[in-house]
Amino acid sequence: MDGHQVPQDLVKNVGETFESILKETDSIRQEYSEDMSISRAISIVFERRPEFRLEGLAHKVLQWYLCRMEGWFAADADTISLKSWDQEVLLPGGHGLMVRGYLPVINTLAKGLDIRLNRRVTKIMRRYNGVKVTVEDGRTFFADAAVVAVPLGVLKSNSIKFEPSLPEWKEAAISELGVGIENKIVLHFGNVFWPKVEFLGVVAETSYRCSYFLNLHKATGHSVLVYMPAGQLARDIEKMSDEAAANFAFIQLQKILPDASAPINYLVSHWGADVNSLGSYSYDAVGKPHDLYERLRIPVDNLFFAGEATSVDYPGSVHGAYSTGLMAAEDCRMRVLERYGELDLFQPVMGEETPVSIPLLISRM
Numbered sequence: 001m002d003g004h005q006v007p008q009d010l011v012k013n014v015g016e017t018f019e020s021i022l023k024e025t026d027s028i029r030q031e032y033s034e035d036m037s038i039s040r041a042i043s044i045v046f047e048r049r050p051e052f053r054l055e056g057l058a059h060k061v062l063q064w065y066l067c068r069m070e071g072w073f074a075a076d077a078d079t080i081s082l083k084s085w086d087q088e089v090l091l092p093g094g095h096g097l098m099v100r101g102y103l104p105v106i107n108t109l110a111k112g113l114d115i116r117l118n119r120r121v122t123k124i125m126r127r128y129n130g131v132k133v134t135v136e137d138g139r140t141f142f143a144d145a146a147v148v149a150v151p152l153g154v155l156k157s158n159s160i161k162f163e164p165s166l167p168e169w170k171e172a173a174i175s176e177l178g179v180g181i182e183n184k185i186v187l188h189f190g191n192v193f194w195p196k197v198e199f200l201g202v203v204a205e206t207s208y209r210c211s212y213f214l215n216l217h218k219a220t221g222h223s224v225l226v227y228m229p230a231g232q233l234a235r236d237i238e239k240m241s242d243e244a245a246a247n248f249a250f251i252q253l254q255k256i257l258p259d260a261s262a263p264i265n266y267l268v269s270h271w272g273a274d275v276n277s278l279g280s281y282s283y284d285a286v287g288k289p290h291d292l293y294e295r296l297r298i299p300v301d302n303l304f305f306a307g308e309a310t311s312v313d314y315p316g317s318v319h320g321a322y323s324t325g326l327m328a329a330e331d332c333r334m335r336v337l338e339r340y341g342e343l344d345l346f347q348p349v350m351g352e353e354t355p356v357s358i359p360l361l362i363s364r365m
Helices: 007-031 038-049 058-071 102-111 153-156 166-176 216-220 229-236 240-258 292-297 317-338
Strands: 121-129 130-135 140-143 145-148 160-165 178-181 185-189 200-201 213-215 224-227 265-268 280-284 301-305 362-364
Touching: 007 038, 007 058, 007 185, 007 229, 007 292, 058 213, 121 145, 130 145, 145 317, 153 166, 153 178, 166 292, 185 240, 200 265, 213 216, 216 224, 229 240, 240 265, 292 317, 301 317
Parallel strands: 121 160, 145 301, 145 362
Antiparallel strands: 121 130, 130 140, 178 280, 185 224, 185 265, 200 213, 213 224
C-alpha cells in the first residue's frame, strides 16, 4: 500500500486463517442438505467463529485471498457452489507460464490437418449417416461425425442451431453450468519499476476492489505487467473502452506503487463480450450438480463434445480441454470404425498402387 509491502508474516498468517475458514465451510457443507454459495458459508463461519473476523490491514489481506479464489473460478463468491467448489483434481507441479504462448503447441498438434479458419458455425444437422455443418456465409461441410469443442458461452448463446435439437438433458447441462470471466489488461512499460516477484497483490476492503498483477518481466525479460480482474469487476471493466480499461488498471497499480510510470502500450481482452468465447471458463454454480460436466461430454448420436467445460476432473483448464479432446477424438474414431468395419482406415490395404478409398471425414470445430 502506497509503495510499502504488506509484512510477509501477516500475509502468511492471514493465508492460514483463510485455509481454516475453508475447512470450517466443509463442516457446513456436511450439515446443510441444500447447497449455498461460498460467500454465504463464510458468513456462517464468521457467525460461529468470530475469532476468524479480522480487522484493519489483516481484513484487507483476507479479502485479497477471497479475490484470488474468485479469480480461480472467474466468478464471484456469491455465485460459487459450496457443494462442488473443490471437486476438481489438482495436478502436481505448480503453475507454469507459456512464455511463447500456446501457438507452438497448436502448430505442432495441427501438422498435417486440413483446418479452415474464419468459418464460424451457425448450424449442425445430424442424421444417422452423418452430419452437415453450415457456416456463416452459407457454405456447408459434410462429415461422418463431428467433434463440438466450442466454448461453453457460445453453446449458451444458442448461436449454433442443432437439428434436431439436442436432448433436454444436454441442453440442461449447457444452461446450468456456470461460465465466468477473467480478463487480462496487459500494460507495457518503458522501464521496470516494480520488485522481482511473480505477482503484485492489491488489497482492499472488499474482494471486488482487490486485484493482482502478473509480472511477465520475471519470466520473459519484458517490462510487462498483466492486470487480471475476474467476476463482476471483469464484467464492469468490459463496458469500458480499451483506453479506459487500461487507465483503470494503471490507477490500481498507482495505489500500490505511487511512482509508477505510465504505460507506453496496452492490450485488453474481452472474453465475456467476444462472440467467439462469451466467457472465460466454466465453474460450479450454486445448486447445480458437479456431474453436469460429464453430461456435457456425453456424445449425442454422431456428435462428440470436448472442451474444458466437459472435464469432470479438470474444468476451467487447458489440460481439461486437451484431455477431453483426446477422448472425443477416440470416441469419434471408434464410431467411424463401427460404421465402416474394423479396417485400418489410414493405411492402404491392397498395396500402394491400388489403395482403397474410404469416405472418412471428421469435422473439427
